[in-house]
Amino acid sequence: MVHPAAAHCVLTAFLCMWVLCNAQSNSGTPVIQLRLAGENRKHHEGRVEVFYNGVWGTVCDDDFSIYAAQVVCRELGFVDAESWSPSAKYGRGEGQIWLDNVYCAGGEKSLAQCGSNGFGVSDCKHSEDVGVVCNQKRIAGFKFIRNQGLTVQVEDVRIRATYAHRKRVPITEGFLEVKDGGKWRQICNEEWTEMNSRVICGMYGFPGEKRFNVKSYKLLAKRRKKNYWGFSVNCTGNEANLATCKLGRAIELKGNSTCGKGMPVVVSCVPGRAFAPSVSTGFRKAYRLEQPLVRLRGGAMIGEGRVEVLKNGVWGTVCDDNWNIRAATVVCRELGFGSAKEALTGARLGQGIGPVHMNEVECSGFEKSLTECHFNRDSLGCSHEEDAAVRCNIPAMGFHNRLRLNGGRNPYEGRVEVLAERNGSLVWGTVCSDSWGTMEAMVVCRQLGLGFASHAFQETWYWQGDSSADAVVMSGVRCSGTELTLDQCLHHGKYVHCPRGGGRFAAGVSCTQTAPDLVLSAQVVEQTTYLEDRPMYALQCAHEENCLSSSANKADASSYRRLLRFSSQIHNNGQSDFRPRAAPHSWVWHECHRHYHSMEVFTHYDLISLNGTKVAEGHKASFCLEDTHCDDGIQKRYECANFGAQGITVGCWDTYRHDIDCQWIDITDVKPGDYIFQWRKKSECTLPLAFYAFFFKIVLTSMLALKH
Incomplete structure (x- = not known):
């Protein structure tokens, strides 16, 4: 049990973290991750920070040179460095100073390959933290690797639905439980607030919380054996994740007498229109997201993309100056998703065109729309290389359980097979390839979480699928390209009409994680x-x-x-x-x-x-x-x-x-x-x-x- 003195620590108890300490590559070079941080900066400049041994730290300016700056910028995905700055120009960092007396020739692939005193060997102060200014142009095709050397999984928090709600998709309501010490435990609701529920709902892909029937849950709680967790939680409501909330006071555990004035926490969430609950037999209705003022473009997956704003009838982008997780969460909730997983800068999800409508956006996290946040209308100095983007939490819909690719050379290609109801039972079958094209393939790739569609195939004789799934169970498929599932596209329903038949003419796709922009x-x-x-x-x-x-x-x-x-x-x-x-x-x-x-x-x-x-x-x-x-x-x-x-x-x-x-x-x-x-x-x-x-x-x- 954590000592009560830690009652105001960040709630890291919800995170399972595996850190590759002193990780080494095959060549013996330490595995590090770089980022730019600090005050009053653009996305291509800032204080150089290094992630090593599970901890972020800074770099001292002693012996630093433009060659070292070039190595840093290229490692971050920029084509080159323009300059570097000594003496903590972007503010003083905190904690460890990882590198001192760094010497680079300029051709190194990583800052870890440059000469130095060694990791953690330094006589510097944070007043000597070095910063760099990189060329804004990105290395063509550069791929960002998030959390290199660090895996964070939120697997120890769940919304446990009651028996009556377990067949509903998605699960929007139930008891909140925390896995601690290998056991699932409830949280006492004596100090639980709506702001806490708001954060939980955001984590699970829902834009907001709602009231629930307290009486029915009290009756259920009386029948259940209780095993409470030892702390309360204190969220302000604008956090993107429960891990950034603070621990409340420690709760004295007294068996069934614990939480005598309350009951286990129940969370009830409001789904976005695109994810309205449906029975598990299918998703018949083609919901469309209403995006009158804000939209996402260029993302490979559901709930991600470059942020675009409508102004005077013209769509434009948002400059990434000051772009952060709060502003990103406002966008995500506005569009019917949960809180933001990432606030992306530097046109990571592609460059837009047209005007840049917003700059230096500042949100409290409670705004109904991004347009309600404070921002600078003057985008002078911003280019589309600084377009802001988001990745949002989305509900667990089980989309991938009703569709699969079979027979391909890799998981990203194959014959499309769908799960359909026939004669009262669910069976796998193929899709008729008549009218099958890229729009339909895009929906398939998105539904499976495989990214973009690179090809749509009307003949798949070269892919040996499951012989028990050769029968055509879906035909006449017509998609607009915006649907979340193939079921939401127009199709013939239970009446299948496929003149060419299935077999070699079954529909197929090839997906890719990258695409031309x-x-x-x-x-x-x-x-x-x-x-x-x-x-x-x-x-x-x-x-x-x-x-x-x-x-x-x-x-x-x-x-x-x-x-x-x-x-x-x-x-x-x-x-x-x-x-x-x-x-x-x-x-x-x-x-x-x-x-x-x-x-x-x-x-x-x-x-x-x-x-x-x-x-x-x-x-x-x-x-x-x-x-x-x-x-x-x-x-x-x-x-x-x-x-x-x-x-x-x-x-x-x-x-x-x-x-x-x-x-x-x-x-x-x-x-x-x-x-x-x-x-x-x-x-x-x-x-x-x-x-x-x-x-x-x-x-x-x-x-x-x-x-x-």
Whole structure:
């Protein structure tokens, strides 16, 4: 039992921690983790802190150099260091000073490989803590490893549902129990508050708490043998996790006489609309999250993404200056999730486009919406490399228990098999591949927690699934891409209609944890836009490829078409290369232009009136996807010359010049006025989820005045 003197310690009793003390890599280099901390800083600068031997500590500025700063920044995922600062510029750290007299040559992979006095050997004070300023650009494809060397699991707290509620999904109400000393124990409710319940509900993926029937639980408590935990808990309500609450007073344990004036704690939570309770036989209703002011984009999993805010009809991002777990929790609860697991900075879940609406956000944790928090409207100095993101707690819905992949070479691919009710029993079966596409595959990958969809397969004869699950049990599946489960998509229900049958034509998917993050440069479009009048006789190839408006079908060869021309520059800011799905042998040859199309329709260009009506459109086929230019240090991988491989490498961009055929919108029939230019991706194309998240219905320029 913990001594009462520890009554105000942080509630670490709820955490099981395994620390790899003095962990060594195969090369003998100590395993460390770095972070930037301190006051008045941006995400790419701060006091250097090192996690070693289970403890965070600082680095002394003695002998520190720009070479050491370069090693630090690269280890944190930045391309380079800009400068370093001695004398605790970002504030004094606390606790251990792990490294002193650090000497780096600049090429080391980790700060632990640099020379020093040794870990913990230092004569410095925290007034000598060193800081660095890194280049804001990220290393292309850099993957963050959270809690390296440290595993934290909250497995010793549970909401134990009563028998009547155990079949409900999710479990939203029950006795709160703590596992201590290998035994589950109750908590006395004599000092329990609604704020404590709020924190518990947030941990389990629920945005709020509610009242419950006290009488029924009192009757149940009288019949149960009691085994109370020895402490009360004191939460303020804005904590993201019970581990950050404080212990209350110690409780004297007297067997069944313990908590004589109270009863075991009961918690009752309110689920978000997307997770409303349903019996375990299925999730029939397609709930949609209402996100009028805030939304998440670019996340691979449910409840994560880049934070975007709606202002004056335009979606924009949030700068990560001062972004913390409280602000992230406000976002999560607003969207119907629980508290935040992580507040992410530095565009960790992709860069947005358009304006940066909010900066230096400060929340108390009790706001109903992020827009109620204090923030700086001036985003001067913020770029999309500083876009804030969140990862939220979500309820345990058991989604993965009703769907599986079978026969694949790895857990991320295979034939899709679903659990369906047939003749009063649950059986596994396949999904008809008619109309099966990327949208459906995205839902499958998300439901299984496998990330993005990389491919949707309509033939799976090469994947030997479970022979007892060959029968088709689901057909006519049509998904919008936002559903949480495949059951929520439109489908034929119990009536199965699959003309091709199952077997080799069963639906399959391939999932991936990473995806391209393609961002169009609005600035390039604005700088290169112009009008051109061109005769029909010079547009025959473009006419064959349907790059002109329908009125061109009846136009005389000597007539002219008015074209809105522009260049497009498409950057891949993601964590994997973008490639056309079709292999070179299936590319389509176009005789008039004398080239192959790797994707028949790569992009759509729309001109929209101010009331939202589309007045003109264009499209661009992909005849050459290649790395036109790359960031410093990135090698080009794709080049169209000599029938080479096509794609866009992470950290590179592809440019389609304004003078290329079909790089336009035919506005011959458009009246003079102000219009909105919209660039979007054709949704039928087989592309990873990140592509849709960033490109569907994006306003590139607020107004384009077209004067005839």
